[in-house]
Amino acid sequence: MSTGLLFGIVYWIASDFLLAQARIAVDSEMTTMRTASRSGTGDPLLSAIAERQSLAGAAQFYYGLQNPDGHLVGGNLPVVPQQAGWQEFEVPVGTGRLKPFEGRDEETGTLLARVHLLADGRRLTVAIDTFLITEAQEAIVRAFGWAAVAGLILALLGGVALSRNFLRRVDALNRTVRAIMSGRISERIEVGSTGDELDQLGQSLNEMLDRLQASLEGLKQVSDDIAHDLRTPLSRLKQGLEATLRVDADKDVYRQSIDEAICQADAALSTFGALLRIAQIESGSRRQRFVAVDLSDLLTGLAATYTPVSEDSGRALTAAVEPGILCQGDRELLVQLFVNLIENGLRHTPDGAAVAIGLARSDGDIVATISDTGSGIPIAERKHVFRRFYRLDASRNTPGNGLGLSLVAAVAELHGAEVQFDDNHPGLIARVRFPGQRRS
């Protein structure tokens, strides 16, 4: 397309230029003739024509002198012009007509002529053979033709080479994908150094595979955990029911056994529920429902709720909540986050322990703290506590599903908050930091 356009422009400009050159040549020849005619003997014009005709440089010019009645009286013009001015004549090539040039094989040629009406009524004609212009035009066409053919061939060759290279790489990619599909999950696509689109695709695919593998391992971890943590209560349930069935018991014993079975089934179901809930929170869809939540109000309310609970269990609960602190969030989930932390403080501490709830602004962040004076979490275990089903050895005997802190982590993550455990000297302090939240 662009080559075609370029060709058109070059052709047009070159033709125009050559034609203009021809007209200039004719004009200057005409001037020379008329100048020569003023200084000669006899009919100076006729002798000038004869003189010019014999010059080698004037080979492409034709001259003609007409009487006022129109008859040619001199020169070698093969046609008889009928009027004055610029005109073109189609003339056969041959002896006495247009001069043959090397490589001229057309039967006719075109003359570009200027006919000048002289003062004495005669007409002087100077014409130029346009064969050379036509030849130049043809040369341009030929040049472009060859260039086009060569370009096409080169493009084809390049295309074949490129696509063969491309296909080879796609093939390699395909082989890797098939290998991964067949279970070799740690295979990765070979990424070249050119950084082209295909390399970038390979890079992206590799990163995707890394993440998939990570989540697959996470999933495997969870299913292992489920297998481990749910098999126990379910087999206990089954054994209990079987044991009851074996003995010939009365109605009350059966009823008690069924009640226990229901309790155990409920516990298993709540573990399932908690797992699904964490998975849903982690999916992030809840973020669409975020509203302004009054954290001060929320924590004050929880303190009121848990003060009697802690008193009954022989622990002291205190709250130091700065009023009017709001954050964007999901109230229901934030309640659960703080309840889980508060209940951990109440459940995993010895009698007489103190649990404190705090909320304050700090360096533009909002920091909620739940601290206790229990035995704390050993530093080595702090990074593990958010894992699903992870339980400290010390708390194995306390009822619970080991998902409380996983849920805390999921809710915090959803809110862009950070949960950190530190030593409370003695005990544990959990800090939930909501970074750069809008203030009330």
Place this chain on the structure above:
Amino acid sequence: MASHLVKSLQQHGHVVDHSADGRDGLVLAAGETYDVMIVDRMLPRVDGLALVKTIRGAGIAIPVLFLTTLGGIDSRVEGLEAGGDDYLVKPFAFAELLARINALARRPPLSDEKPVLQLADLEIDLLKRRVMRAGKRIELQPQEFKLLEYLMRHAGRVVTRTMLLENVWDFHFDPQTTVVETHISRLRAKIDREFPTPLIHTVRGAGYALRDDS
């Protein structure tokens, strides 16, 4: 599941119509006056959410209890937004469902809400936030007042632990500590202990009920 539910509800004296898909349910809801509808979120042909939106759009105000699948934390909000009145996550205890539909079926319209609720010699004034029993003023903590108010509104009916957690504390999960039991026991100490007839009763395997047995 549905036929089991129908049978159990009939055993408890309810008249039950059942349809297995959303479109038939819509026809039923439009044609009859029910006290309560139990709608599963996952229904063939017309799903539960669309069904309730449709009947609400048609101006039918039958109380709706949604049944949702396990762990569906968004379903409650969606259900309530669609015009549902309560929700219950499957699997659930039948006692829980029974308590909830009883609560829904006799929920008084909000317009003729009385500012003073009364049961036997117990009286609570919702505007003045004041509680009197046998003419004697009883001081309650705000959460205790809220708990008592909820029990009073459902006087004579069983309210489950979960209903209390959701409606009094806005806890939509199961806490690991005895939040409900502790607060009920505090409330009992204040409104029942010094009086001859207890009003707060524990219903075994189901929950609590505020009623006058005398």
